[in-house]
Amino acid sequence: MLGNDHVFWPSPSWDSVVYWALDLETGGLDPRRDAILAVGMVPVRQGSVRLGESFSTLIRPEAAAAAIDPGSILAHQLVPHDVATAPSLDSVLADVDLRAREGALLVHQASLDVAFLKRAYRRCGRRWPEPPVVDTVALLIKAAKRQRFVNPDAPSMEPDLNLLAARRQRGLPDYGQHDALTDAVATAELFLVLRRQVAARTLRDLR
Secondary structure (H helix, E strand, C coil): CCCHHHCCCCCCEHHHCCEEEEEEEECCCCCCCCCEEEEEEEEEECCEECHHHCEEEECECCHHHCCCCHHHHHHHCCCHHHHCCCCEHHHHHHHHHHHHCCCEEEECCHHHHHHHHHHHHHHCCCCCCCCCEEEHHHHHHHHHHHHHHHCCCCCCCCCCCCHHHHHHHCCCCCCCCCCHHHHHHHHHHHHHHHHHHCCCCECHHHC
């Protein structure tokens, strides 16, 4: 009898899945304490980034997490006045949830953005929908390992996991950083390149 590690289950072809690329701008780097200030999302449908379906908004911080770390302000240029009259976290999560339930979430560094989202769901009394999560950081690591396997003479350097640097290495254009929607689009484009590099045919191949 095969153990759990050897159980195989059907997985949809990669291009039959809708991937909602998501990026957050936050008031700091601690999901337990810092607020989400902005979200940007754009779908990848049938292997194509659909800019016309993009979604982005600022978010009014909860009172308990209203402070914005000065270091974060230097990055995303969002100050308390910018988000003071923005939609509430709960109302924005309703829009995020609709998209998250459509397919998979696509993020750059899931350990951060997904942690922020899960905490936000808990704070608002919402149930996390458990979408499949595809992380372009994990795909960068997988692509580097595959390159070394295919070509033993390939450099054994660790891949650069920075979004801008990873895009540059693959000939993708520079975009402005630390805008939620722009970074979501940048993640979606990088994903399509990495999907080819890891030769993924199914959703399982991307995780």
